[in-house]
Amino acid sequence: MSYLSITDADREAMLEAIGVASIDELFAQVPEGVRLRRPLALPPALGEAALARHLEELAARNVHAGVELSFLGAGVYDHYVPAVVDVVLSRGELLTAYTPYQPEMSQGVLQAIFEYQTVICELTGMDVSNASGYDGCTVAADACFVARHVLPDRPKVVLAETLAPQVRQVVRTYAPGFGLEVVEVPHRGGVTDPEEVAAAAEGAAAVLFPQPSFLGCLEPAPALAAAASEAGALPIAHVDLMSLGVLEAPGAYGCALAIGEGQSAGNWQSYGGPHYGFLAARGELVRRLPGRIVGQTVDADGRRGFVLALQTREQHIRREKATSNITTNQTLLALAGLATLAWLGPQGLREVGETCLALAHYARERLPLEPAFEAPSFKEVAFRTPIPAREVVRRARERGVHPGYALGRDYEGMDDVLLVAFTEKRSREDVDRLAEVLAEVCR
Amino acid sequence: MISEPGRAWPDVPLLFERSRPGRRAGRPPRPDLPAPEVPAELRRSRPPRLPEVSEPELVRHFTALADRNFGVDTGLYPLGSCTMKHNPRVHERFASLPGFRDLHPLQEDEAAQGALELMWRLQGMLAEIAGLPAVTLQPAAGSQGELTGLLLMRAYFADRGEGETRDTIVTADTAHGTNPASVTMAGYKLAKVATDPRGNLDLDDLRRLVDERTAGLMLTNPSTLGLFDEGIEEIERIFHDAGALLYYDGANLNAVVGISRPGDMGFDIVHFNLHKTFSQPHGGGGPGAGPVAVRESLEPFLPVPRVVREGDTYRLDFDVPKTIGRVRGFAGPFGVLVRAYAFMRSYGPALREMSEVAVLNANYLLARLRDVYEPPYDRHCMHEFVLSARGLKREHGVTALDVAKRLMDYGIHPPTIYFPLVVPEALMIEPTETEPKERLDDFVEAMRAIAREAAESPEVLREAPHGRPVRRLDEVRATKELVLRYDFGELAPALSG
Numbered sequence: 001m002s003y004l005s006i007t008d009a010d011r012e013a014m015l016e017a018i019g020v021a022s023i024d025e026l027f028a029q030v031p032e033g034v035r036l037r038r039p040l041a042l043p044p045a046l047g048e049a050a051l052a053r054h055l056e057e058l059a060a061r062n063v064h065a066g067v068e069l070s071f072l073g074a075g076v077y078d079h080y081v082p083a084v085v086d087v088v089l090s091r092g093e094l095l096t097a098y099t100p101y102q103p104e105m106s107q108g109v110l111q112a113i114f115e116y117q118t119v120i121c122e123l124t125g126m127d128v129s130n131a132s133g134y135d136g137c138t139v140a141a142d143a144c145f146v147a148r149h150v151l152p153d154r155p156k157v158v159l160a161e162t163l164a165p166q167v168r169q170v171v172r173t174y175a176p177g178f179g180l181e182v183v184e185v186p187h188r189g190g191v192t193d194p195e196e197v198a199a200a201a202e203g204a205a206a207v208l209f210p211q212p213s214f215l216g217c218l219e220p221a222p223a224l225a226a227a228a229s230e231a232g233a234l235p236i237a238h239v240d241l242m243s244l245g246v247l248e249a250p251g252a253y254g255c256a257l258a259i260g261e262g263q264s265a266g267n268w269q270s271y272g273g274p275h276y277g278f279l280a281a282r283g284e285l286v287r288r289l290p291g292r293i294v295g296q297t298v299d300a301d302g303r304r305g306f307v308l309a310l311q312t313r314e315q316h317i318r319r320e321k322a323t324s325n326i327t328t329n330q331t332l333l334a335l336a337g338l339a340t341l342a343w344l345g346p347q348g349l350r351e352v353g354e355t356c357l358a359l360a361h362y363a364r365e366r367l368p369l370e371p372a373f374e375a376p377s378f379k380e381v382a383f384r385t386p387i388p389a390r391e392v393v394r395r396a397r398e399r400g401v402h403p404g405y406a407l408g409r410d411y412e413g414m415d416d417v418l419l420v421a422f423t424e425k426r427s428r429e430d431v432d433r434l435a436e437v438l439a440e441v442c443r
Numbered sequence: 444m445i446s447e448p449g450r451a452w453p454d455v456p457l458l459f460e461r462s463r464p465g466r467r468a469g470r471p472p473r474p475d476l477p478a479p480e481v482p483a484e485l486r487r488s489r490p491p492r493l494p495e496v497s498e499p500e501l502v503r504h505f506t507a508l509a510d511r512n513f514g515v516d517t518g519l520y521p522l523g524s525c526t527m528k529h530n531p532r533v534h535e536r537f538a539s540l541p542g543f544r545d546l547h548p549l550q551e552d553e554a555a556q557g558a559l560e561l562m563w564r565l566q567g568m569l570a571e572i573a574g575l576p577a578v579t580l581q582p583a584a585g586s587q588g589e590l591t592g593l594l595l596m597r598a599y600f601a602d603r604g605e606g607e608t609r610d611t612i613v614t615a616d617t618a619h620g621t622n623p624a625s626v627t628m629a630g631y632k633l634a635k636v637a638t639d640p641r642g643n644l645d646l647d648d649l650r651r652l653v654d655e656r657t658a659g660l661m662l663t664n665p666s667t668l669g670l671f672d673e674g675i676e677e678i679e680r681i682f683h684d685a686g687a688l689l690y691y692d693g694a695n696l697n698a699v700v701g702i703s704r705p706g707d708m709g710f711d712i713v714h715f716n717l718h719k720t721f722s723q724p725h726g727g728g729g730p731g732a733g734p735v736a737v738r739e740s741l742e743p744f745l746p747v748p749r750v751v752r753e754g755d756t757y758r759l760d761f762d763v764p765k766t767i768g769r770v771r772g773f774a775g776p777f778g779v780l781v782r783a784y785a786f787m788r789s790y791g792p793a794l795r796e797m798s799e800v801a802v803l804n805a806n807y808l809l810a811r812l813r814d815v816y817e818p819p820y821d822r823h824c825m826h827e828f829v830l831s832a833r834g835l836k837r838e839h840g841v842t843a844l845d846v847a848k849r850l851m852d853y854g855i856h857p858p859t860i861y862f863p864l865v866v867p868e869a870l871m872i873e874p875t876e877t878e879p880k881e882r883l884d885d886f887v888e889a890m891r892a893i894a895r896e897a898a899e900s901p902e903v904l905r906e907a908p909h910g911r912p913v914r915r916l917d918e919v920r921a922t923k924e925l926v927l928r929y930d931f932g933e934l935a936p937a938l939s940g
Contacts, residue, residue: 001789003529003722004800005879014807014880018823023799026806026823027702029671034708040701041571045791048533055785059542061557063550072547075772082469087502089535091509092516096530098725101522102847102857103918104911107455108512109727112505115458115494118928122491128927131728134583137772145628166772173746173768177594177630211485218485248487261772270538271558272548272773273583274730286925292728295921300906300914304454309921315586316862320623320633325586327621328718332726342458342501343469346490352471358478376482397551405549428474 073421125251136261574706588714588733
């Protein structure tokens with residue numbers, strides 16, 4: 001099967017118009033020595049029906065959230081994706097367009113990105129948002145690049161150990177290229193100590209901390225931001241959009257940037273991607289931001305329209321002096337986020353947050369395990385297990401329940417800690433079922 | 444709707460302007476359980492002003508926005524270097540199979556065997572196409588693939604004790620802007636090599652530039668001029684003789700799949716743009732994927748996790764001691780990988796024919812337009828080509844931008860303009876292999892008609908487009924006044940910097 005549209009007759013007519021006898025002649029510019037002299041060794045072509053059967057077979061060999069009662073979170077969450085998202089994803093005019101370089105052809109995408117930017121600014125309490133980054137990890141590296149340029153005499157960033165391990169790993173991958181040293185502040189009982197942050201932030205360009213923490217605790221976020229600011233570093237909060245109906249906006253407690261993983265708002269889990277990262281900032285940082293930014297303007301008749309703004313920051317204009325190399329980003333996923341957040345509205349978002357809080361609170365009482373940390377939680381709670389957490393996962397899965405994430409995979413000394421996520425898709429009865437299974441497998 | 448002069452396009456209000464207090468769409472479940480109080484200092488103090496809209500209005504909103512947008516599904520989209528080919532709709536079904544869509548990335552390996560097998564097979568197919576043995580699927584986009592490739596170079600040279608001495612990357616003056624931007628992000632210095640009169644890298648300039656401080660070359664081949672570099676074998680010798688590496692920017696791979704492999708050209712590192720060559724819905728700007736293939740000598744440094752096969756089972760391998768680390772979360776943009784895998788399985792070895800037809804289509808357009816718009820080089824092209832509108836500018840005061848805007852009125856998305864920078868008034872045109880001859884003929888007729896209009900009524904071009912939802916937009920004003928979010932009727936925040 002192929003998606004070509006040229007008939008044999010077309011081919012002959014086209015070759016004649018070009019003035020060559022064969023397609024091979026067009027490739028005469030490829031030196032003989034670098035040509036492939038055999039067919040590609042690839043599996044034979046499949047028709048659409050056979051291809052569908054093959055992919056269905058592969059998909060059927062995965063155990064997904066529809067066949068297992070899952071409490072797995074740790075960065076990717078099983079929140080409800082409303083059907084209005086399908087409206088965005090099924091319209092070919094949006095789905096099959098590229099970056100809106102030609103705004104008169106792209107007012108739909110441009111307006112939607114402008115609305116997305118507004119929603120992100122509202123949720124985070126920031127002045128400006130870009131059109132998306134790759135994910136919640138790479139926006140952390142992007143934010144460090146911003147800080148590096150804003151405070152060039154401070155070649156260091158501070159990461160709270162309570163940030164998701166993957167976020168820290170990606171920052172560490174990028175940091176040498178930026179000329180940045182990376183320092184981590186260890187957790188104390190699942191949260192970060194503002195005094196330790198204050199000490200570590202001396203000479204640092206930025207302090208990155210999560211809210212809530214990867215360990216399932218609410219951080220003293222305002223105190224962490226203040227500690228960073230007082231030391232002269234930019235405070236950067238890594239937040240969960242779905243928490244921001246009940247938790248304070250980073251802008252309200254003095255953060256310079258707010259970043260995070262957008263998956264929980266509007267994206268399927270999809271084995272880790274594609275998702276979107278969001279990045280928002282205070283107004284004075286706008287010219288240092290990475291990625292696309294949409295702005296409002298007028299047309300020749302004075303009517304409102306939208307265009308890519310501040311393109312002189314970007315790689316296609318500024319080249320080696322650009323604020324990032326981002327070109328293809330995650331617009332479609334971000335628009336799914338916009339549709340989801342608009343579907344929820346302010347009341348729905350608060351209700352999702354309250355449901356998460358209620359289920360997590362109920363689980364603390366109901367599960368036959370002790371919470372590993374005292375600090376209050378949002379939608380995830382770390383529990384201490386009497387046998388290794390990985391063994392709890394294995395045994396519970398045999399009973400059709402995925403009980404969560406074994407933190408020992410990332411944190412030393414936490415082999416007996418299980419991180420359990422409660423989204424609004426889980427019910428009180430689901431938590432009861434989890435409690436029963438944990439009681440059985442932890443005996 | 445494509446372009447209709449005289450049609451009254453109604454303004455589409457912003458979601459925030461449709462909002463009415465108390466209106467709503469979604470109603471999340473509310474269990475009969477008490478919610479604990481969030482500590483006061485951590486609690487939301489002011490509700491976010493999300494739009495308050497009902498579902499019918501929300502659906503109409505996105506439908507109206509879609510109507511004001513143009514995609515490959517709408518019509519010809521010959522945006523050079525972006526490979527805007529057809530997106531098979533069956534791919535959306537595949538990516539939405541619950542076994543893929545609802546699979547958690549931290550699911551145990553034994554419960555994700557289908558996903559891991561798909562990734563492992565995709566790695567193998569990409570390795571064959573690259574002519575290089577080892578592949579990472581992690582990078583999220585082409586430009587992240589570039590950065591990954593450069594970080595691999597850093598790690599490779601550091602491992603050999605040459606980390607301090609090799610500090611420069613050579614790029615072509617025709618390179619995409621991502622190349623120099625990635626060089627900076629990787630902490631390298633940039634050297635630029637000129638283009639010779641045939642459109643190849645200037646080999647004399649190159650010999651002068653390359654020395655013991657050179658870490659490597661980044662090259663797109665065919666170049667952004669749509670030309671295969673005829674000196675590629677000599678380029679390879681210059682870099683490898685100097686102990687440097689060669690990086691292949693796969694942005695233009697659509698020209699040469701099954702015809703010439705980057706590994707056989709001598710490249711050590713290759714990134715693929717899965718969203719270009721192997722078809723993804725570009726979604727108004729993304730998502731994409733930028734897998735990287737490398738030679739054996741660079742394999743120890745690839746990002747983690749890697750997908751490996753042991754007997755009949757697959758697993759994610761994190762035990763790679765010399766890895767550069769992670770470049771994004773989890774194992775890769777899986778939904779993009781599913782679609783690319785499906786595309787490659789549809790064609791099989793006939794992917795070569797895909798490239799042949801891409802090159803045929805581009806040359807057909809070039810042959811039929813070269814008497815009206817000037818090609819900068821007198822050669823056949825590969826999958827794309829560049830024309831210059833400088834003749835129209837000189838004679839009629841009409842620019843490449845005017846030509847682009849006028850094409851909209853003919854129902855065609857404009858090509859890439861003013862790039863590459865080495866060609867004045869550049870129009871960079873890439874039809875892709877999925878277009879039928881009739882659509883190519885439409886483009887030819889439109890471009891020729893526009894050239895006539897430039898002589899007869901240039902103001903029609905300068906004021907174009909005439910039939911889109913908006914007339915020409917003031918892009919300068921957008922950057923001067925910086926309205927980057929809805930103001931809710933308040934004064935916009937002061938943006939400075």
